[in-house]
């Protein structure tokens with residue numbers, strides 16, 4: 030029945046993610062961003078937390094924890110509060126593995142899920158976004174044409190997280206070029222496959238620390254056994270709902286980081302003889318941001334709850350993301366504004382959060398819970 | 399565990415009240431708007447018979463807030479069942495306001511005055527003042543009078559006074575109150591009462607302010623004006639003047655001494671602000687539903703799931719309206735649930751009120767805008783809903799005042815630093 034109290038387990042996971050974010054991520058976020066890389070040891074220790082791999086079924090040697098979108102959302106908010114690039118790097122393998130977990134064939138599960146149990150991050154990722162204006166999940170330009178028992182994949186992808194080192198890619202494409210979520214299929218492509226070109230490391234406005242690449246696929250041949258759910262299409266709508274919930278939670282994490290930072294700054298920065306927090310122009314802006322964060326979080330959690338309850342939640346997840354996209358943009362911008370000129374300088378993290386936050390309207394399918 | 403499942407008790411009340419809203423309120427909504435200062439007999443009588451049957455009493459009597467003496471919850475207590483009284487009330491208010499917000503405010507019930515007695519009164523006071531709302535022969539109203547011509551948001555600046563006559567042990571009230579919701583209904587048209595705020599000692603500032611239950615037709619109390627308004631016209635908004643108005647000693651709520659009385663009075667708002675938000679949500683939902691209906695009837699389709707850049711401007715507005723209604727409800731339910739669970743909710747109550755007041759004002763504005771001349775016409779209720787909704791960003795603390803509460807709480811600043 031209606032309650033907003035975290036369960037014991039949720040509190041534990043939240044605490045784990047929170048302290049990892051505060052102790053490991055936040056202190057190193059700036060350096061990672063400047064260097065444009067996430068250090069191996071950081072990635073490894075994030076992976077060791079086991080937050081992604083806990084759901085591997087027992088029969089495959091995993092912990093068999095029940096997947097919960099609400100719990101996942103709680104965890105991602107904390108990680109993104111620490112650093113968005115690292116949070117995304119950490120869930121990149123899940124972008125491949127979770128669709129396999131929920132929709133994959135037995136053979137696919139056996140082949141890939143145990144990789145999550147290794148001590149190093151599994152070299153798995155997914156390719157959803159395409160480098161076009163008006164990119165639409167329901168009208169992918171990447172296409173899969175039937176050939177024999179399998180498919181030929183052609184098209185371009187971008188923003189593929191951890192793509193430089195990934196071994197296996199789950200590539201989404203419109204089956205026979207037909208529009209609609211219901212006609213999207215997931216195709217497993219291995220590094221080195223003929224026709225697959227993995228691009229250079231991308232340079233984007235934000236997420237500098239995260240390895241993202243573009244893919245070019247020229248008639249890449251995918252066998253019938255490498256098609257998600259046995260093909261031709263999968264339940265792409267559901268996958269994207271999970272993704273939207275994840276992105277909503279991440280956006281709230283980034284926004285909260287910015288709002289909290291601005292709040293603390295406003296308490297100590299003195300102008301005209303008083304802390305700027307004493308002025309409503311500042312304190313009301315931050316109070317509004319606080320309320321919008323709370324709003325976005327509840328919308329996201331509600332959508333997550335519906336998913337956990339086995340509901341479709343397509344609309345709810347879509348609306349939640351639409352909302353949180355705007356929240357993170359407003360709040361990160363307000364944070365830069367609160368710091369004035371100092372907010373514009375890279376010594377303070379608020380400009381990084383603005384750059385990262387700006388991406389959410391583009392990040393379709395870039396995370397999952 | 400986090401759960402958004404609607405408790406059965408809440409769902410039942412929603413359903414029950416929805417029938418009433420649909421069957422009676424919608425029928426009279428336009429009439430009531432057109433006939434300001436007239437009473438809608440069918441509505442009042444329907445509600446009164448239900449109140450006497452205990453329905454409204456059980457709803458409105460249930461409002462609870464965390465009391466000072468309540469200890470923080472202990473581990474062992476965790477399993478204690480939450481009774482969802484505040485949540486049920488929020489659901490009922492949403493449905494009633496979906497029917498008609500003006501009629502909701504005008505229904506015979508204890509109102510804010512009663513809520514104050516319920517929250518701050520002693521057992522004896524509750525017995526004495528609240529019983530009438532379920533037992534009287536004829537409809538009864540209750541009201542709360544804080545606002546004065548010279549003091550609205552700044553409640554601590556009120557100038558009405560209460561002097562103790564040492565001989566008779568009576569309070570002598572003097573001053574003018576304005577904008578008293580159901581003020582005329584409470585003190586002139588029925589055997590109700592008004593809870594009036596007055597200062598025992600103006601030099602003491604906040605600490606000197608006390609609230610007094612003034613019974614209907616008390617000599618020295620006079621309704622001097624009933625306002626004409628933008629919306630919620632079914633509800634009377636009265637000016638009440640007190641001139642050497644004598645009130646029995648035991649009608650003071652809370653500690654009569656001059657010390658820290660203000661906080662207690664303000665705490666009533668923690669319970670009532672989410673209800674104001676709930677009222678706004680009902681109006682917003684009505685506007686949203688009607689707007690969606692007309693949009694779709696007109697061949698429009700809401701394409702959830704496509705790239706937001708490809709949505710039409712109207713689609714995007716409608717989706718944002720939907721989110722705003724949903725968000726408002728979630729924030730409000732959070733505040734109400736916290737009260738039910740015995741968690742201090744001062745911050746969340748103001749969050750729900752500030753956000754919802756603004757959000758629903760926007761939603762109802764958009765509804766009128768999207769439907770053009772149809773939205774602007776009195777053939778539809780949309781223009782009325784805009785007018786009705788606006789009050790929720792004004793009374794029980796304006797949007798700014800509730801934002802101020804939020805800001806002070808999150809910054810940890812007092813009223814001296816953050817004004």
Ligand SMILES: Cc1cc2nc3c(=O)[nH]c(=O)nc-3n(C[C@H](O)[C@H](O)[C@H](O)COP(=O)(O)OP(=O)(O)OC[C@H]3O[C@@H](n4cnc5c(N)ncnc54)[C@H](O)[C@@H]3O)c2cc1C
Pocket residue numbers: 309510541542543544545549550551552576577578579580627635789792793794795796797798799802817
């Ligand atoms: C229909 C109706 C019913 C009402 N019912 C009741 C009732 O039953 N009982 C009752 O006691 N009162 C009632 N009120 C009064 C209502 O609560 C007040 O109108 C409201 O609190 C605002 O006070 P004010 O009108 O004096 O505005 P003011 O206090 O003069 O405010 C004017 C503007 O200044 C802003 N402002 C004020 N102070 C600050 C500040 N510190 N920071 C930033 N902005 C600020 C306000 O937000 C507002 O926008 C009712 C009013 C109406 C219209």
